Amino acid sequence: MKEEPGYYDYWPYHNRPKITWPNGAKVAFWVAPNIEFYELDPPDNPFRKPWPQPTPALPGYTSRDWGNRVGHTRQMELLDKYGIRGSISLSTALCDHHPEIIELCKERNWEFFSHGIYNTRYTYGMTEEQEREMIKDSMESIYKHTGQKCAGYLAPALSHSEFTLDLFAEVGTELFGDEAGFYTCDLFHDDQPTPIHLRSGKRFVSIPYSLEMNDTIAYLVQKTTPRNYGQALKENFDRLYQEGAESGTIMCIPTHNYQVTNAHRIKAYEEALEYITGHSDVWVTTGKEIAEYFMEHYYDVVNEDIGQKAKQYGNA
Amino acid sequence: MDKKQSSMGTLDDSYLNYPHRSYGMDHERYEWSMLKNRKPVAWPNGKKVAVWVNVGLQFFPLNQKGIPFKVPGGMTKPYPDLRHYTLRDYGNRVGIYRFLKAFDRYGVKPTFAMNTRLAEKYPYLLGLLKERQDEILSHGHHMDALHYGGQNPEEEKELVKTALDRLRNLTGQSVKGWISPAKNESMNTPDFLAEEGIAYFCDWANDAMPYNFKTKHGDLVAMPLSTELEDHFIILNNLHTAEDWGEQVKDAFAFLLEESQTMGGRILSLNIHPWVLGQPHRIGYLESVLEELAAHDAVWMATASEILESWKSQTA
Structure with a gap:
């Protein structure tokens, strides 16, 4: 086990090179709906119990199923609006269980990225080969069902190994070259994109996907109203918009169709979406588009700045 | 399902097998169906939102066994946990009479989900409910008599039968509805319920509308009794105030009313408990909610069975 992940260098949030998003936008804003399948009777994993109750664990299973049966449509209509x-x-x-949902998202040209096979199958305990196979299966499924070359990754149930990001990038290259496997949502260390060190040396970035703004964290962990x-x-948006005048920031709202679309919660979500998209200097976009734009315009500049600061201040 | 795993903390390759990865659900109990694809339902007299006020009348034994877990809301301290026992009992002595007064004042038509042990212990309360001719459904034997995965099937079958036989005998009603204590089940529970003449149950909170649920003894209907809007969940689990609960219910109603304009009749189900909302400092917020709902032109104040019958007559 390592003392630190080693994916990135220390990069202070001041005196950074200025990032400007397309059309002079200050904030790149993206919404990441998690569309998940939780199994009723998943296999055991020695490191994490899928459900608190013996099978069938109805509270958790039914809530997730509600999201796919009822909630997905509600959120989709809101995002359309x-x-x-x-x-x-x-x-x-x-893709296999509920192709209707996949079709609706395809029609809207939404981006699909990999969140594993099921959210009840954890990376913990997998060998490197097993994890590679699981990741490959997930990226191939996305391609087969949507025609998209999967650019991003969020490990299933945020379960990681030391190899997760390396494997994702390598499988992407193996399947589709540089067109796939080039960004991750698994790291929460910054409000701007960060170049990530991988063993392959592939150009790869971390795109901020906020756990703090994640509806499940807010509702299930923080138990917020x-x-x-x-x-x-x-308020998250206000601050990022203000700071975005200095250098472009990213705001992400990660959602789950079983949380944010509940009848008693959707109004609060809609008001926030209306507020955020009502500002002029907001780039409403997707995770992949942010990653691509950053890699094309800022990856090298940022890398140089990080390297120069590391050299000057001796960051280890 | 294969639950093999090695003792070394690594996973057997079978962890990457997905036996249910195909169209629909990962079990045979009900069809996969998105709410938006179903035929809209019309409630009687052009009403838009059926309001189902469901009151849990519960008995939490002092000598709780907690098999296989401590029921939420049950005893948490070493025996004798007078603090939790008496505060739950408060609901059946005091809170319920505040509820009844409020229901009558605003013209609410409640449905009562009653533990059989409570019906046995408090004949006065039972007699009053019978006199009112309100619908009574079964909430199982008592709150510590859980139905759970791994339970001996004979034992569970007997538990279902005893709870229902006695409640039917005491109430003189046919008792067609069921809510398991803690909404927890074994894989066999639905089969036992159907066998004992149950028509609808409320443990599978995975839809916004009723749907057919297969059992070995014919179909049950799963009725959508929201957990997310329960007083217990919002006030005691999420630690929101009663005022917050009231706001969330009102927001939910506004949203469902809006949705009903294009999607057909909707159901606002309020699962409430006299030991939670029946407190003097909380009852006012319940009254405010009931007053607003009962006065609304679009609301159909209905019992669970009335909603079920109306739905059935349109979907047969």
């Missing part, structure tokens, strides 16, 4: 294309963190087995969640979204 505000001109937002979702960037889907996908349990890729859902819907109105407070809506308010937090607006």
Whole structure:
């Protein structure tokens, strides 16, 4: 085990090179709906119990199923209304179980990225070969069902190994060259994109995907009220918009169709979306588009700045 | 399902097998169906939102066994946990009479989900409910008599039968509905319920509308009794105030009313408990919610069975 992940260098949030998003936007804003499939009777994993109750664990299972049966449509209509294309963190087995949902997202040209096979199959305990196979399966499923070359990754249930990011990037290259496997949502260390060190040396970035703004963290962990969640979204945006004048920032709202679309919560979410998209200097986009834009225009500049500071201040 | 794993903390390759990865659900109990694809339902007299006020009348034994887990809301301290026992009992002595007064004042038509042990212990309360002719459904034997995965099937079958036989005998009602304590089940529970003449149950909170659920003894209907809007969940689990609960219910109603304009009749189900909302400092917020809902032109105040019958007559 390592003392630190080693994916990135220390890069202070001041005196950074200025990032400007397309059309002079200050904030790149993206919404990442997690569209997940949780199994009723998943196999055991020695490191994490899938459900708190013996099978069938109805509270957790039924809530997730509700999201696919009821919630997905509600969120999709809301994103349509505000001109937002979702960037889907996908349990890729859902392509087999619920192709109707995949079709609806395809029609809207939403982005699909890999969130593993099921959200009840954890990376913990996998050998490197097993994890590679799982990741490959997920990227191939996305390609087969959507025609998209999967650019991004969020490990299933945020379960990682030391190899996760390396494997994702390598499988992407193996399948589709540089067109796939080039960004991750798994790291929460920054409000701007960060170049990531991989063993392959592939150009690869971390795109901020906020756990703090994640509806499941807000509702299940923080147990916030819907109105407070809506308010937090607006305040998160306000600060990032203000700072984005200095150098472009990223705001992500990661959602789950079983949380944010509940009848008693959706209004607060809608108010935040209306507020955010009502600002002029906002680039409403997807995870992949942010990663591509950053890599094309800022990756080298940022890398140089990070390297120069590391040299000057001796960051280890 | 294969639950093999090696003792070394690594995973057997079978962890990457996905036996249910195909169209629909990962079990045979019900069809996969998105709400938006179903035929819209019309409630009687052109009403848009059926309001189902479901009151849990519960008995939490002092000598709780907690098999296989401590029921949420049950005893948490060493025996004798007078603190939790008596505070739950408060609901059946005091809170319920505040509820009844409020229901009558605003013209609410409640449905009562009753533990059989409570019906046995408090004949006064039972007699009053019978006199009112309100619908009574079964909430299982008592709150510590859980149905759970791994339970001996004979034992569970007997538990279902005893709870229902006695409640039917005491109430003189046919008792067609069921909510398991903690909404927890084994894989066999639905089969036992159907065998004992249950028509609808409320443990599978995975839809916004009723749907057919297959059992070995014919179909049950799963009725959408929201957990997310429960007083217990919002006030005691999420630690929101009663005022917050009221706001969330009102937001939910506004959203469902809006959705009903294009999607057909909707159901606002409020699962409430006299030991939670029946407190003097909380009852006012329940009254405010009931007053607003009952006065609304689009609301159909209905019992669970009335909603079920109306739905059935349109979907047969």
